[in-house]
Amino acid sequence: MDETLSLLTSDMHLEPDGENTCNPILNGKTLGNVPLNGAQSDFIPISEVVLPNGKKMKVLKSLLTSACERNCYYCPFRAGRDMRRATFQPEQMAQTFMAMQKAKLVEGLFLSSGIAGGGIRTQDKLLDTVDIIRNKYQYKGYIHLKIMPGSEHAQVERTMQLASRISINLEAPNTARLEQLAPKKTFTEELLQPLIWAEEIRRNQSPHQTWNGRWPSSVTQFVVGAVGETDLELLATSEKLYRQSSLQRAYFSAFSPVRDTPFENLPAEDPRREHRLYQASFLFRDYGFGLEEMPFDDTGNLPRETDPKLAWARTHLLTPLEINRATRTELLKIPGFGLKAVETILRQRRLNKFRDLGDLKKLGILADRAAPFILLDGHSPARQLALF
Numbered sequence: 001m002d003e004t005l006s007l008l009t010s011d012m013h014l015e016p017d018g019e020n021t022c023n024p025i026l027n028g029k030t031l032g033n034v035p036l037n038g039a040q041s042d043f044i045p046i047s048e049v050v051l052p053n054g055k056k057m058k059v060l061k062s063l064l065t066s067a068c069e070r071n072c073y074y075c076p077f078r079a080g081r082d083m084r085r086a087t088f089q090p091e092q093m094a095q096t097f098m099a100m101q102k103a104k105l106v107e108g109l110f111l112s113s114g115i116a117g118g119g120i121r122t123q124d125k126l127l128d129t130v131d132i133i134r135n136k137y138q139y140k141g142y143i144h145l146k147i148m149p150g151s152e153h154a155q156v157e158r159t160m161q162l163a164s165r166i167s168i169n170l171e172a173p174n175t176a177r178l179e180q181l182a183p184k185k186t187f188t189e190e191l192l193q194p195l196i197w198a199e200e201i202r203r204n205q206s207p208h209q210t211w212n213g214r215w216p217s218s219v220t221q222f223v224v225g226a227v228g229e230t231d232l233e234l235l236a237t238s239e240k241l242y243r244q245s246s247l248q249r250a251y252f253s254a255f256s257p258v259r260d261t262p263f264e265n266l267p268a269e270d271p272r273r274e275h276r277l278y279q280a281s282f283l284f285r286d287y288g289f290g291l292e293e294m295p296f297d298d299t300g301n302l303p304r305e306t307d308p309k310l311a312w313a314r315t316h317l318l319t320p321l322e323i324n325r326a327t328r329t330e331l332l333k334i335p336g337f338g339l340k341a342v343e344t345i346l347r348q349r350r351l352n353k354f355r356d357l358g359d360l361k362k363l364g365i366l367a368d369r370a371a372p373f374i375l376l377d378g379h380s381p382a383r384q385l386a387l388f
């Protein structure tokens with residue numbers, strides 16, 4: 001069983017989970033690959049995820065089966081690729097996870113699957129697994145469950161009743177790009193539709209049959225940089241999903257070629273692009289920016305060298321803002337001010353005026369970054385100039 005799990009968890013680092021991109025825990029001296037049942041040869045990569053509340057959690061990330069009948073061009077599990085495959089039956093997977101959880105090796109589960117026998121059948125197997133974990137073993141912790149392409153409405157609803165978080169990976173920002181990445185998936189019917197259903201269920205149905213009395217959030221993932229899609233395409237789709245489908249998070253995974261796939265000779269995407277896309281998507285998710293305010297160049301891409309908020313401020317915040325009077329909306333647009341910093345400023349300025357950068361710094365705020373764009377009690381803050 002250890003070997004099966006080893007096969008099913010390999011390459012799962014490609015699937016993000018949690019508030020931060022998930023890191024497989026690779027080294028015994030940091031947090032340790034954990035040998036299961038003491039078998040040193042069978043190392044199971046335990047991943048650490050950071051949840052929206054900041055809590056870190058060790059999670060088992062696994063497939064139910066690594067067999068797949070689809071042929072997505074970027075994927076190590078694609079049909080026909082020469083690799084050892086493995087499959088767990090729902091009860092085996094449930095028992096394995098519960099054993100690891102009881103041994104305190106993991107605190108949560110991220111479960112996905114290759115597609116075998118169609119999306120609907122595969123989703124049923126995932127649901128059977130989580131049903132066993134929740135109802136037979138009475139597990140009350142974190143489960144992130146994938147929704148397979150082409151799942152039915154009732155399956156989306158059941159998944160939402162059992163999971164703490166659900167994900168449906170769009171992979172591409174639109175139909176044309178998806179055809180270039182994953183020719184056997186259909187963008188609207190198989191991928192977008194379940195996300196729309198999830199939001200309709202959240203809005204229109206009572207969560208009283210969910211395992212914890214709350215509907216789970218939805219996340220999605222895009223593969224970035226394999227087929228020439230622009231940042232504008234990716235962010236336009238993400239922004240629409242944040243607005244219309246209460247998406248909690250869009251993940252951007254910089255493409256990295258996999259041996260023996262049709263994309264094996266394509267160059268890997270620059271990881272800075274992934275970083276800039278995250279920064280931009282947070283600007284319209286959390287900071288009140290509109291898509292049209294993003295600093296796209298003529299090709300529809302963000303600058304790689306500059307934080308998009310800073311690039312925006314350099315062309316739009318030409319008149320410095322008085323920190324002691326600026327509205328919350330205005331403060332959120334100042335580079336260096338995150339969500340917590342803005343709340344701190346709003347709270348503290350009721351007690352005392354901010355007069356210099358030191359007043360901000362002693363509250364842990366990145367004041368130097370904000371300095372060119374602000375006034376403190378009517379004055380531009382004195383800054384230490386860079387020596388070079």
Ligand code: SF4
Nearest residue numbers: 068070072075078114
């Ligand atoms: S459906 Fe999923 S597992 Fe199968 S080839 Fe595509 S991305 Fe890979």
